[in-house]
Each structure stands twice: as structure tokens, then as C-alpha cells.
Amino acid sequence: MDWLSQIKKFIGKEFKLSPSPFMAWLSPVVLKAEKGSLEFEYIVRSEWLNPIGNLHGGVIAAIIDDTIGATMFTFNEDNFHITLNNSIDYLSIAKNGDKIIASTKVIKKGRQFVLAECELWNEKKTRLIAKGTSNLFKTSVNTK
Amino acid sequence: MDWLSQIKKFIGKEFKLSPSPFMAWLSPVVLKAEKGSLEFEYIVRSEWLNPIGNLHGGVIAAIIDDTIGATMFTFNEDNFHITLNNSIDYLSIAKNGDKIIASTKVIKKGRQFVLAECELWNEKKTRLIAKGTSNLFKTSVNTK
């Protein structure tokens, strides 16, 4: 299936087509979509905060995991990719109402394995909030 | 503040006292609480699922990050601990409606740094779903 074209239709808009209920909950707006890379924007909501009023590290981890997984669809393969691991470094904070941008990149796409990264930025992309890396494995599960 | 006693009051019940809005959204039931270790139970909800109907890796990451952070409060220190990094390995799946158990352990508590782990299990603790490790750093931010 041509997932990439489907995602591109939502550039500038909330991505409503996701087969993932959790991505729907995160409500990303698509900024860019190309083969091997996505850029999604989010608005930090009050239920995303930690005990001291900053964006919760768990939500950061969730966004990074979700955008990396979504990036696998930009290859227009119908095989589902499972995430083997995810390693995240936390660098800065975000506050309620802030726009934040998740930007993904594929480091290596092998026949079976993919290594991909996600950087989470503030709205102007001047300050890195977190960076995560995942190994993924192409399964025979069909997502079409 | 005696956070540990506060948490213990919720054993067998949903933890309603959290100062974290995101933890409230995750809605953990406290199973065990002691110095350096927590056990929280969750029920997998439909909005926690990924495109193929399994518990989303992002929610797994969020639960692991949240329970490790919460474990810092069991030391009854009022300093907020920031999470420097989180490394997660994904091992198995969970389905909508499943009960899952997050169990944390502190590997080392130094003067400034803490290394802690979280294992996410199925309800009977016979199958490991994921395992995560974080380095945390004790800040001067007061959470009292």
C-alpha cells in the first residue's frame, strides 16, 4: 500500500488515518513526510505533565517510539516492523501548551533490520528536548 | 515528606494521590511499595494499542519511565530526580483488557545518581513483556 502518499495528504493537518489508537490519542500534525523520515508536531496537553509541571518523560518516550514506528510505513512495505529496543536521552523540558516537533531519520535500512532515530525539538527547533534510537525488525505480519 | 507511607495506603487500590497528571491518566493500582521498589498494575485500554492491536511500545515506555520515576519517591527525599536516559528492550506483547504489572528495583543509589530498572510482566508474572533501565540524577528542586 502507498502509505507515504496517504501520510503526505495530511501535511499541515492532524493525521487522522492512523491504524494506531495510541497515535490517535497523541494527535500529531504532519509537518513533513518522505521515505525514511517524518516530522510530526504536537501540542503539550495538561494530562502529559509530570509532578513538577513539565512534559512527562514517559510521554516523550511514547512520542519517540510512535514516530519511529510510523516512519517504517514511509517505505511502503506492508510488513509490520517490531521495535526491539529504544534508548532515549533526555536533554531539556517542555511546558503545557508548548508545540514540540518530533523528527525521525533512518540510520540504516537493512534487509531485515532498521536502525532509526528521533529527535524531539521545541517549536523553533533551537532546543533539543530528547533523542531516541531504536532497532526494528521486519516481520511477516501484514499491515495492509 | 513520608511519601512511602502515602503510597502504601493505596495498596490494592488505584493510586489517586499522584502529583503527576500523566500518572493519573495511566491509572495504576498499587500492588507493593517499599524503599527502592514499587509494583503497579494496569489494565490495557483500547487507546493504548498499536496498529496491529497489541499494547503500543510507546505506552510500555511511558509506564516504565513513570514507575521508575515514582520509585524515587519511596526514598522519602523531597528532591526531584530527573531521568537522564531510559533504555528499553521489548520482549513480548499484551492485548486489550490484559492486566500487566510493572515492577521496579533500584540497582544503585549513590549520593547524586540512581540506577533503576523496571520489568513489565503479564498478570501472572510468567512472561516478561519489556525491561527498562534509567539513570536518574537528584536535583535541588523540591517536590514537597
Next chain:
Amino acid sequence: MDWLSQIKKFIGKEFKLSPSPFMAWLSPVVLKAEKGSLEFEYIVRSEWLNPIGNLHGGVIAAIIDDTIGATMFTFNEDNFHITLNNSIDYLSIAKNGDKIIASTKVIKKGRQFVLAECELWNEKKTRLIAKGTSNLFKTSVNTK
């Protein structure tokens, strides 16, 4: 091939049978060997030190990677396992001449993937020096 029996013959002695030149350079003494777990002892040598006279983190990483890889042989499978990633947390130091003990454990052995850990301890196993985790993948390369 019955690798496990071969390794067990070296309990209490330096392991001389390794097909790995780098393991030979590390010169481990076998303390324990069983299915899914190895315990190797090393003496910290002067060329293993960092700029401030402690055991170099790079040597720690090398020992952890090597012992985890060696642990795959205890399953007596002839397939070579490649290491996909390795995540290490550094907790304490060791000095020139110290004996240190690497102890490995398999967290999950799937059909294709293995998750394994290694703890590096001081001689009395009272102080954890470092802990590492790797995902490995069973290849079709035969090591017999």
C-alpha cells in the same frame, strides 16, 4: 558441538580454547559455566587503565560484550549470534591489579532473538562496577 562441556573443563583456569583472538587477549579465568550463564574472572592490567588510573570504560564495555557473546555458546548451538546493540551503565571503578568478575544471565531466549545481561563486580561481588544488556540475533553462520 558441546561447547558448554569444553568451557567447563577450564573452571578455575584461564580459558585457552576460545576461537576469539580478542578473548584470548582479555585472558579470562572461568569461574562458572552453565546453560545461559557464565562467570569469568579478570585481573586488571596496566594497559587497561584510563587517564586517571582506573579501569578504562572501554575495557569494561569490551569485557561485557565478550562475555555476553560467549554465553551464546553455552546453548550448544553452532549458529553464530550477532550482537545488535549493547547498553552499558557505569557504576564504580576498579584499579590496577584488582580481580573483577563478569557474570552473565540470559533474560529471554527466543527462537531468533536473545536478550542477555552482564554484571561486572569487584572480586568479593560486594560492589557492582558496571552492568550491560545486549540484544543478539541467531544467524545461519556456523561456528563449528
Next chain:
Amino acid sequence: MDWLSQIKKFIGKEFKLSPSPFMAWLSPVVLKAEKGSLEFEYIVRSEWLNPIGNLHGGVIAAIIDDTIGATMFTFNEDNFHITLNNSIDYLSIAKNGDKIIASTKVIKKGRQFVLAECELWNEKKTRLIAKGTSNLFKTSVNTK
């Protein structure tokens, strides 16, 4: 101390000035040195090989850890930086006699914490062999 100028004197030559015995054993040739980034070249030696004749993952980890640590000296601070963790992804192989290039980059330099990466490439930098990331912490230990 002006470490950066000292390192630059060795561009094109083996770095003989290291206060680290283990770096001396690794015998890097300095290709580039600037504030926050180093490029070191190595020749894969026979004692660096694994059981199937490829560059051992442990040596890869050691090189990544060592070059990231050395990069801290390019800031010309006399405080020793300890490495808190190191997360490595393995992507490709190298063979005996191959030249390989480690290239480091600082992602964030905070007041106390540094996040840095190292990519390990083949000689022509057309194929990524491994990539590692570390969190480091500036201590009060003086390395002058």
C-alpha cells in the same frame, strides 16, 4: 591546559601524548580535532578479532568509549568527565587490516552533563560499522 592544541599537533600521526594507557594500546592516528569533535583512524589488528574473524564488538565498544571520552578534552577543561552510560548499535563488520574511522560529535554540552555520539566508519566513510551514544558528567577531578 590547552589539550586541543596538543591533540592537533598529532594530525596525520599516531597520538602519542595520551595519559591513557588503554588509548595507547588502541594506537589511534589523529585525522581531525576541533572543539567538541574528534576523528581518529585505527588499523584492525589480529588480536581485535572475534570468533568468526571480524572486528570484535568489544573492541568497537572500546574505541567508541575511548574517543567519546577523549572528546571531552577538546573543551580544554581540566575537569575529568566520567561516562555514565554508553549505548551502542552494531551495523556492519570490519576485517583484519582494515582502516576504520571513529568520528565524534557533542549533541549537548550543559554545565554538568554532556551528551556525545561516536560513529565508526569504514575507511572511505561509505559504510557505518557502529554508532554509540554516551552521557558524561563533569567531575571535580583535575586531569592537568
